[in-house]
Amino acid sequence: MKTNLKISKEQSLAFYKDMLRIRKFEEAISDVSEDKEIKTPCHLYIGQEAIAVGACRAVEKEDYAFAFYRGHGHYIAKGGDTKKMVAEIFCKSTGCCKGRGGSMHLISPEVNLFGSTAIVAGQIAPAAGVALSSKLRDDKKVTLLFFGEGATEEGVFSEIVNFASLKKLPLIMICENNNAAAHMKLSERQPIDDMYLKTEPYMPSFQIDGNDVIEVYSKVKEAAERARDGQGPTFIECMTFRWKGHVGPLLDIDKGLRTAQEIDSWKAKDPLLNKDILSGLLDSEIRDIELEVDDEVKQAFRFARESSKPDPATLLDDIYAD
Amino acid sequence: MVREITYADAIKEAFDQLLESSPDTFVMGIGVKSPWYVGNSMKGIFDKYGEERIIDIPISENGITGITIGAAMAGMRPIMVHPRMDFMYLAMDQIINSASAANYMFGGKSNVPVTIRSIINRGGEQGAQHSQASQAMYMHIPGIKVVMPSTPYDAKGLLVSSVKDNNPVIYIDDRWLYNEKGDVPEEMYEVPIGKANIIREGKDLTIVATSYMVSQALVAAEELADKGIDIEIIDLRTIKPIDEDAIITSVKKTGKLLVVDAAWRHAGVAAEVSAIASEKAFSYLKQPIHRLTLPDCHAPASSVLEEVYYIRSDKIKEKIQEMIK
Ligand SMILES: Cc1ncc(C[n+]2csc(CCOP(=O)(O)OP(=O)(O)O)c2C)c(N)n1
Numbered sequence: 326m327k328t329n330l331k332i333s334k335e336q337s338l339a340f341y342k343d344m345l346r347i348r349k350f351e352e353a354i355s356d357v358s359e360d361k362e363i364k365t366p367c368h369l370y371i372g373q374e375a376i377a378v379g380a381c382r383a384v385e386k387e388d389y390a391f392a393f394y395r396g397h398g399h400y401i402a403k404g405g406d407t408k409k410m411v412a413e414i415f416c417k418s419t420g421c422c423k424g425r426g427g428s429m430h431l432i433s434p435e436v437n438l439f440g441s442t443a444i445v446a447g448q449i450a451p452a453a454g455v456a457l458s459s460k461l462r463d464d465k466k467v468t469l470l471f472f473g474e475g476a477t478e479e480g481v482f483s484e485i486v487n488f489a490s491l492k493k494l495p496l497i498m499i500c501e502n503n504n505a506a507a508h509m510k511l512s513e514r515q516p517i518d519d520m521y522l523k524t525e526p527y528m529p530s531f532q533i534d535g536n537d538v539i540e541v542y543s544k545v546k547e548a549a550e551r552a553r554d555g556q557g558p559t560f561i562e563c564m565t566f567r568w569k570g571h572v573g574p575l576l577d578i579d580k581g582l583r584t585a586q587e588i589d590s591w592k593a594k595d596p597l598l599n600k601d602i603l604s605g606l607l608d609s610e611i612r613d614i615e616l617e618v619d620d621e622v623k624q625a626f627r628f629a630r631e632s633s634k635p636d637p638a639t640l641l642d643d644i645y646a647d
Numbered sequence: 648m649v650r651e652i653t654y655a656d657a658i659k660e661a662f663d664q665l666l667e668s669s670p671d672t673f674v675m676g677i678g679v680k681s682p683w684y685v686g687n688s689m690k691g692i693f694d695k696y697g698e699e700r701i702i703d704i705p706i707s708e709n710g711i712t713g714i715t716i717g718a719a720m721a722g723m724r725p726i727m728v729h730p731r732m733d734f735m736y737l738a739m740d741q742i743i744n745s746a747s748a749a750n751y752m753f754g755g756k757s758n759v760p761v762t763i764r765s766i767i768n769r770g771g772e773q774g775a776q777h778s779q780a781s782q783a784m785y786m787h788i789p790g791i792k793v794v795m796p797s798t799p800y801d802a803k804g805l806l807v808s809s810v811k812d813n814n815p816v817i818y819i820d821d822r823w824l825y826n827e828k829g830d831v832p833e834e835m836y837e838v839p840i841g842k843a844n845i846i847r848e849g850k851d852l853t854i855v856a857t858s859y860m861v862s863q864a865l866v867a868a869e870e871l872a873d874k875g876i877d878i879e880i881i882d883l884r885t886i887k888p889i890d891e892d893a894i895i896t897s898v899k900k901t902g903k904l905l906v907v908d909a910a911w912r913h914a915g916v917a918a919e920v921s922a923i924a925s926e927k928a929f930s931y932l933k934q935p936i937h938r939l940t941l942p943d944c945h946a947p948a949s950s951v952l953e954e955v956y957y958i959r960s961d962k963i964k965e966k967i968q969e970m971i972k
Contacts, residue, residue, distance in 0.1 A: 365772035365948055416772055416949035427774045427948030443776040444733065445706045478705040479737070506706060508681040514705040571683075580682075635947070637955045644944050 330543040337605040339382060340538045342614045344374040344597050347398040349622050350407065354397065354414060355574040357626075363414055365427030370398030372536075372568035375596035376501050377402035379541025380469055384497075384549050389437045389459075390469040391452040394429035395567075396441040399471055405433030411625040417632035424635040425643075437466075445506075446479035448472065453485045456494040456558075467495045467552040469545070474520050474562075475506030483523075486560075490527035493557030497548045498524070500562045501535060507571045508582055524560035535563025536596040566591035649832055655688040655825035657799035661806035662692050662726070664835040666700060669724060672810060673700040675715055676728025676764075677708070684730035685766065686825050712738035712763065716746045716815070719761035724810050729765040732819070733779045738763075746815040747790035762809040767821040767858070767909075769946060770953060778946035782857070782908075783915035785817045786887040792816045792840055793887040797861035799829035801884055804838030812840060821859045843890035845897070849879035851971055852903040854963070855894055855920050857883050860907040866960035867967060876971055886916050894920060895928045902933035903970055909958050912940040939966050 332340075351371045357363050370377070373395075381390065381402035392399035400410050405421070413420025414428045421432055422440075432440035439455065442448050452470035459466045476482060477500065489496045500520050504511045511518065521530040529551070533540045541563060548559035568588060570577030577583050603611075652660070665672045678684025680693035680703045693701045704711045708729065715725040729735035735742075742763065749757045769778035785793045792814055796802040802820060809816035846861060847868055856864045861882040868878035879897050883889065898904050904924050906917040917938040924936055939958060947956060 364950060365774070366777075416951075422948075424949035425774070425947045425952065427772050429776070430774055430948070443774065444737075447776075475706045478707045480707065480709055508678065508683060509703060513703070634951045635949045637951060640947065640952050640955055641942060641944055 330539060332539055332542070334605055336382070337602045338610065338614070340378055340542070341597070341602050341606060341611070342618065343378040343382070343402055344538065345614060345618050346407070346621065347374045347377065347401050348597060349618050350401060350411070350625070351397060353622050353626060354411075355569065359574045365414060365416055365429070366572050367397070367414065367428040368395040368572050369567070369569040369574070370395055372591060372596070373501055373503060373565045374398055375538035375599070376499065376535045376541055376563045376565060377471070379538040380471070380497070380499055380545045383542045383545035384467055384469060386436050388467050388469065388549070389439065389455050390471070391439050391448040391455070392431075392441045392471045393445075393448055393473070393476070394441060394443040395473070396431050397428070399441070400431045400433060400438060403433060403438040404436040405431065405438055406435070407621060407625040408628040409433075411629040412632050415629040415632070416634070417629055418635045419628070419632040423639070446472065446476040446481050449476060449481050449485050453489050453494055453496055456489065456496040457492065459495050460492065465553050467497055467549045469497050469499060471499045471501060473506065474500055474502040474504070474511060475514070477520055477523060478514060486524050486527050489558040493555060495552035496558040497545060497552060498558060498560045499545070500560065501565055502562050503565050503567045505567065505571070508580070519562070521560055521562040528558045528560055530560040530562070532562040532564065535565035536594050538596060538599060539601055568592065649830045651828045652799055652831050653825060654799045654802050654820070654827045654829070655686055657803040657831045658688040658806060658820060659690060659692065660831070661803040662689060663695070665726075665807060665810050666692070666696050668835065671723045672726065673702065673723070674726045674728060675702045675704055675711055676730065677704055677706065677734065678730045679703050679728050685728065686822055688820070688825065708734055708737040709741055713741035713745060715761050715763075716741055716759055719759045719815075720749070720757055724760055724762070726762045726764055726810060729763065731768050731777060731779075732765045732781045733776050735763075735765045736781070739784070742785070742791070742815070743788055747788045750814065751790055758813050759815045760813050761815050762806070762818055763815065764806070764818045764820065767819060770823070770957070772948045772950055772953065773946075774948040775945035780910040782819055782886055782910055786916065786919065787914070790814065791887065792885065793819065794840055794885045795819045795858040796884060797824065797858050797882050799827060799831045801838050801844070803831055804836050805840070805884065807835055808837040808840050811837060816840065819858065823859045824862065827862060838884070841885045841888045841890060843893035844882045844884055845879065845893070846882045847878060847880040849877040850901060851877045852905060852967060853879045853881060853897040853901045854905045854907060855881045855883060856907040857886060857916055858909070860909050860958065863958065863960040864907055864963050867963040870960070870964060871967060876967065878967065883916070889919065889923070891923050891927065894923055898924050898928040899931045902931055904932065904936045905939060905966055905970060906936065907939045907958065907963060910941055912938060912943055915940060934970065937966060937970055939963060
């Protein structure tokens with residue numbers, strides 16, 4: 326059931342801008358990895374922008390978030406500094422992990438985004454732990470937990486669904502169902518299509534159009550209200566599609582994993598072409614946003630290119646905290 | 648008849664012949680039908696044997712590893728594939744608590760002839776969770792065997808021996824070796840588990856090395872041969888059970904020991920080899936044993952840092968020269 330939530334003009338502008346920021350950063354990163362200027366493996370988020378944006382806009386900066394290796398979009402949506410992100414992807418000393426993490430391990434403590442993991446489902450238990458800390462401290466924060474549908478295949482997923490429900494943790498589980506895990510379609514890995522059925526006995530569970538930013542926003546907003554009110558976790562399955570292949574700039578058509586028709590059919594459902602959003606915006610406003618975003622991308626790339634590489638003498642720094 | 652083929656092709660040939668020769672052998676693992684995960688080391692295997700016997704899996708390492716262990720308990724000879732050692736940590740409970748302990752705990756009444764193949768895949772700015780070589784974790788465990796082939800010949804022969812062995816065997820191969828070429832017989836053959844190989848004879852210094860480090864030690868040794876330095880290289884091939892005799896005999900001959908293992912230093916292969924040499928050949932040592940390992944830190948992403956982090960032949964050469972002044 327689609328929500329009929331009315332959103333304000335400011336919200337429309339903000340949603341559109343953040344989705345466009347992710348799109349343009351990812352396209353620029355994609356171009357540069359094609360030239361091998363970027364070596365670190367990049368799992369691009371193009372096509373899934375509405376999920377990170379709708380969810381992050383539905384909570385506060387102080388609320389927590391956990392993403393995963395396909396994490397540029399979540400970093401941008403949560404409000405991370407894009408200069409530090411691009412510098413990290415270039416593995417420069419000015420990156421958010423000083424060049425030690427690369428694309429798969431972004432972090433932005435300034436906006437309570439925890440570090441992302443390259444181990445499928447690695448973020449699920451720690452995110453529940455952060456949610457538990459909110460419960461114990463009664464700080465009224467919620468934790469956004471992003472993961473792909475593939476992560477629901479790991480045992481830890483079931484363990485945490487059970488525990489989060491049992492202890493009514495303020496956890497919002499956002500499953501990004503793009504129907505693919507690396508080289509395998511969902512049907513090759515699971516006998517069911519609908520991930521929300523797995524959690525239905527444990528918590529309010531929904532399946533929504535993950536390409537509709539307003540839909541994502543409203544479902545996450547309701548979930549956050551329930552969580553802050555002590556009513557526990559919510560599971561939101563967002564149906565979507567990644568335009569690029571699993572990793573890097575290619576489409577994986579050459580590998581026989583997808584067809585051009587499939588990709589085109591999803592491009593028709595481009596989250597950026599959301600009528601409910603665009604109808605509220607003037608052409609001039611859209612143009613202004615585009616210019617602003619282009620400039621942000623340019624500056625971040627310039628910053629990354631001009632930054633120094635890590636000093637080899639720093640190899641052994643930070644193994645332990647002081 | 649002997650031919651030259653690559654390390655990756657040698658692995659593939661072992662898979663092919665094992666699957667061909669026994670209906671009890673089947674393969675499970677993430678990416679076993681995908682060129683991304685296993686490189687070209689299993690090319691065509693899926694097409695030839697089909698999805699009944701080459702089972703690409705959901706992302707469930709612990710459960711599926713346990714399934715191969717169960718099939719092995721029932722007498723089958725499965726091969727579980729972990730395309731990166733980093734992902735295999737999820738399966739450690741099954742490997743250690745179910746597989747390694749069974750034979751002993753059940754009074755010899757439940758053996759587990761499973762082979763768990765795992766791949767070291769590092770470099771390319773992949774960072775800490777996509778770079779690990781965690782052989783030491785497994786050599787610590789009683790009841791499992793751990794092999795690490797460094798040549799195409801051993802890559803094939805040790806995979807065959809692993810599957811034929813009546814115990815759980817961890818078979819570790821290295822993507823950085825996939826294009827190395829060497830002589831590999833066409834027929835199926837075994838390389839004994841637990842036997843090291845003297846890959847180069849020499850009298851001045853013993854290098855004990857594992858896997859990719861053997862090939863790098865060889866390069867270093869050849870370069871130093873011109874300077875009259877005569878290095879003996881022992882390729883451990885199996886790190887559990889370890890070939891103590893080979894280590895001791897060589898140390899007695901050269902009196903100098905350098906251990907090279909491309910993994911973390913503490914409680915690792917190099918520590919174990921050093922302990923064996925000092926326990927059993929102490930009086931023959933002319934100087935302290937040296938270890939060349941990765942530093943005690945996780946793999947960095949930046950290629951500048953990777954450069955100083957990993958060990959190549961130049962670092963081995965430097966170390967040898969330090970030891971032979
Ligand atoms: C524990 C573990 N197993 C396997 C992998 C290899 N791997 C990386 S991404 C991926 C697919 C994950 O798919 P999904 O969770 O649906 O997320 P998506 O990549 O589609 O966004 C796999 C199998 C891994 N990184 N970690």
